[in-house]
Amino acid sequence: MKRLRPRNWDLAWxxxxxxxxxxxxxxxxxxxxxxxxxLPAPTSILAEIGSDWIWYLQQAWYTLVVTLLxxxxxxxxxVLVAMxxxxxxxxxxxxxxxxxxxxxxxxxxLAPLFVIWLGTDLKPKVAIAFLLAIFPVIVDTVHGFRSxxxxxxxxxxxxxxxxxxxxxxxxxxxxxxxxxxxxxxxxSLSLVGAIVGEFVSSQRGLGNxxxxxxxxxxxxxxxxxxxxxVVMSMLTFGVLAWLEHHFTSWRxxx
Amino acid sequence: xxxxxxxxxxxxKVYSGDRDVLALEKVSLxxxxxxxVSILGPSGCGKSTFLxxxxxxxxxxxxxxxxxxxxxxxxxxxxxxxxxxxxxxDWRTIEENIYLPIEFKGKARADYREKAKQLLKxxxxxxxxxxYPRQLSGGMRQRASICRALIDDPALLMMDEPFGALDxxxxxQMNVELQRIWMKTRNTVMFVxxxxxxxxxxxxxxxxxxxxxxxxxxxxxxxxxxxxxxxIRASAEFGRYCSRIRELFQDMGIMKEENAA
Numbered sequence: 060m061k062r063l064r065p066r067n068w069d070l071a072w073x074x075x076x077x078x079x080x081x082x083x084x085x086x087x088x089x090x091x092x093x094x095x096x097x098l099p100a101p102t103s104i105l106a107e108i109g110s111d112w113i114w115y116l117q118q119a120w121y122t123l124v125v126t127l128l129x130x131x132x133x134x135x136x137x138v139l140v141a142m143x144x145x146x147x148x149x150x151x152x153x154x155x156x157x158x159x160x161x162x163x164x165x166x167x168x169l170a171p172l173f174v175i176w177l178g179t180d181l182k183p184k185v186a187i188a189f190l191l192a193i194f195p196v197i198v199d200t201v202h203g204f205r206s207x208x209x210x211x212x213x214x215x216x217x218x219x220x221x222x223x224x225x226x227x228x229x230x231x232x233x234x235x236x237x238x239x240x241x242x243x244x245x246x247s248l249s250l251v252g253a254i255v256g257e258f259v260s261s262q263r264g265l266g267n268x269x270x271x272x273x274x275x276x277x278x279x280x281x282x283x284x285x286x287x288x289v290v291m292s293m294l295t296f297g298v299l300a301w302l303e304h305h306f307t308s309w310r311x312x313x
Numbered sequence: 314x315x316x317x318x319x320x321x322x323x324x325x326k327v328y329s330g331d332r333d334v335l336a337l338e339k340v341s342l343x344x345x346x347x348x349x350v351s352i353l354g355p356s357g358c359g360k361s362t363f364l365x366x367x368x369x370x371x372x373x374x375x376x377x378x379x380x381x382x383x384x385x386x387x388x389x390x391x392x393x394x395x396x397x398x399x400x401x402x403d404w405r406t407i408e409e410n411i412y413l414p415i416e417f418k419g420k421a422r423a424d425y426r427e428k429a430k431q432l433l434k435x436x437x438x439x440x441x442x443x444x445y446p447r448q449l450s451g452g453m454r455q456r457a458s459i460c461r462a463l464i465d466d467p468a469l470l471m472m473d474e475p476f477g478a479l480d481x482x483x484x485x486q487m488n489v490e491l492q493r494i495w496m497k498t499r500n501t502v503m504f505v506x507x508x509x510x511x512x513x514x515x516x517x518x519x520x521x522x523x524x525x526x527x528x529x530x531x532x533x534x535x536x537x538x539x540x541x542x543x544x545i546r547a548s549a550e551f552g553r554y555c556s557r558i559r560e561l562f563q564d565m566g567i568m569k570e571e572n573a574a
Contacts, residue, residue, distance in 0.1 A: 233402075
């Protein structure tokens with residue numbers, strides 16, 4: 060109970076500061092009569108969303124699907140790669156330079172290539188989201204698996220644990236906090252990847268909304284799409300944080 | 314005495330590298346069934362290496378090593394292990410931690426509920442079965458890791474400086490507790506320590522190791538009656554064992570008198 064109160068206060072402070080910034084924004088736009096083409100007021104952005112909210116939701120849904128597909132693939136493949144790297148020296152020696160090299164490529168620059176390779180439907184966007192998201196998953200998961208204490212590893216050997224039992228009973232739970240840390244970075248990057256994918260080639264999604272609205276100088280619509288993205292980003296991150304809270308509750312027991 | 318639990322004949326262990334290091338030189342030792350043996354020595358004397366060889370965690374370079382009549386090629390059957398740090402899993406309750414060896418072996422938890430209860434009672438942890446390790450003190454956690462080591466009735470219990478990380482008071486307490494637990498279970502125990510008092514207090518026999526190269530320099534039978542109370546450490550007989558060991562270390566040049574230097 061003691062913990063709850065400061066948390067709620069933190070939340071209240073956060074909400075208050077956001078509200079103040081929005082109010083100042085609104086006031087500034089009205090007082091200085093800034094044209095909506097340059098900077099629309101928060102209320103007119105909300106009005107823009109309200110005028111066609113079903114359409115906005117449809118666009119958001121498309122982007123969300125791309126983001127989640129890229130994210131889930133990144134987590135599954137990333138954890139598998141990390142597992143192999145930790146368990147096989149040879150695999151690590153072969154893949155580690157590859158991972159470092161691929162990670163140094165500005166992945167956004169590859170987006171047009173994916174369109175050539177994979178066409179213009181969902182696939183190239185998911186591929187970019189995946190590529191952006193997988194690296195933090197690999198890095199953090201490897202770190203997590205390596206954090207299994209040596210004594211526990213020895214105990215597993217002395218008791219002749221089956222590799223599967225050791226993996227599921229020790230390695231995974233031990234790495235779980237790190238996997239979540241990596242996933243939280245990955246979900247944000249996956250969204251970035253989805254938007255970039257839509258920028259490059261798309262008829263749908265919030266990335267496409269932004270690009271086409273910019274083309275006709277419909278600034279309120281650009282902002283409306285950005286607001287949708289912010290909400291989506293917060294929601295996905297929140298779900299992950301909740302899962303983390305749920306699955307690593309032992310960390311808070313003192 | 315019945316069949317020996319551990320037999321070591323001329324065990325050698327060399328760590329090869331730029332310059333080979335002889336970690337164990339001709340270590341020969343028999344540990345009887347149900348015997349409590351302290352392996353005592355300063356750091357770097359190979360006592361932990363010897364334990365790890367017996368546990369099958371490290372291979373020996375030469376000589377022969379048997380546990381329960383079987384040559385050691387990998388970790389032997391039916392052994393339990395307690396480390397200096399308790400090595401409990403943070404995300405499991407104390408009781409769940411105790412089941413870990415059972416789960417490693419793919420056996421059913423349900424068959425060991427009674428055993429776990431007994432062990433928790435024996436170590437005074439019954440009220441803490443549902444707590445998490447970080448909610449417990451260092452001594453309690455070490456008791457939990459002793460429970461974990463004993464859950465599947467190991468023929469041989471190996472303890473690698475189990476109380477080394479505890480404060481002096483808790484350490485004394487744990488020595489008494491361990492003696493009490495052992496007098497109930499009567500497993501064969503290999504107890505590695507660098508504490509002279511602790512080694513003498515607990516053991517039927519103290520095996521003294523010296524460093525560079527790691528080897529056995531003396532074996533002392535401790536014939537003090539059990540159960541031994543803590544204040545037995547003030548007795549003349551106890552003092553004689555300890556001074557004998559100190560003399561050995563002084564002769565080795567490992568311990569020096571202040572004014573002798």
